Amino acid sequence: MRTRNYSKKREAILAKIRSTTTHPTAEWVYQELKPEYPDLSLGTVYRNIGLFKEGGEIVSVGTVAGQERFDGNVAPHGHFVCRICRAVIDFDDPVERSEAATHLEDIGHRAERVDVTAYGICKVCLEAA
Amino acid sequence: MRTRNYSKKREAILAKIRSTTTHPTAEWVYQELKPEYPDLSLGTVYRNIGLFKEGGEIVSVGTVAGQERFDGNVAPHGHFVCRICRAVIDFDDPVERSEAATHLEDIGHRAERVDVTAYGICKVCLEAA
C-alpha cells in the first residue's frame, strides 16, 4: 500500500491556498511561494493542486478569464464573480443544497456537490464607475 | 450608428447551439456545421459565440475538461456535470435565485445572474459501473 510522501512544498502550497479568500490561481500560488522556495516549479504547484482536488482538500471554483481558481474553504458557500475585475468573492448563499441534491438523485444521478455562482459587478467596481 | 451585419453563418451557429441540450463546445459546433459550410473557420465560430454571449443570446455554463460549454437556453435552470463522461445535463433546480441576488445587492454587488451547478456521476455512468 503506497502512501503519499511528506513534502514541505506541498504543505506550503496548501497553506497558501488556505491563507486567502481571493480564490487564487496556480500562478499566484507559485509567485507567492517563489521567494521562500526559490527552486519551486510551476509544475509542482499544478501537480499538488491536482492531488488536493482529488483528496477534497481544496475545490475548484471554475475558470475565470482563462485561469482556474481554487478555494481552500470546502464548506458549502456561494461565489460571486465580478465581470469587470474578475474578483471571486465568497458569499453566504441561502440555497438548500440538499433539496437540489435530492432532486438529482430522484432522476438517477449521484450528486456529490452543488455549487452556486453568481455573476455581475462587484461593489468596488460599481463605486469606481 | 453601426449595427450588426447579417451573416448566414452566424445564424447557423446560433441555430445549432439552440438545437441541442448537450451544451456543446465551439469545436463541436464547428464540426457540425462544416459539411454544410465547407469554408467555415473555427475562428468564426469563436467570434460569433463571443457576440452571442455579449448579447445574452447564449450563456456559458463553464469549462469542462478544458473546454468551454455553451447553452442556448437562457432561462434559469440548473446544470449537472458528470465527472466520468463529462456530460452536462439540464435539471430543474429548486433554487430561489432572487433571494441570492437580493442578498448580494444587500452587500453592495450587482448580481446579473445566479448559476447552480452540481457535480457527480450521471445515471448512465452509474448504471455502466
Next chain:
DNA sequence: CATAAAACAAGAATAATTCCTGTTTGTGAA
C-alpha cells in the same frame, strides 16, 4: 545502509482560444 516509491525542477509538448492580415460581403446613402 539499501532500496523503491514519491516528489521534484526544468523545460518541452499540448491544445483551447485569441489575434492578425488580406479579402469578401452586407448596408445605407447618393
Next chain:
DNA sequence: TTCACAAACAGGAATTATTCTTGTTTTATG
C-alpha cells in the same frame, strides 16, 4: 444601381494555461 465603409470572414500564426517527460533528489522503510 452604385459607392463607400464597416462588418464578417478564412486561414493561419500567436498566445498561454495546463500537462507531460526526463533525469535527479528526497522520503520512508526494512
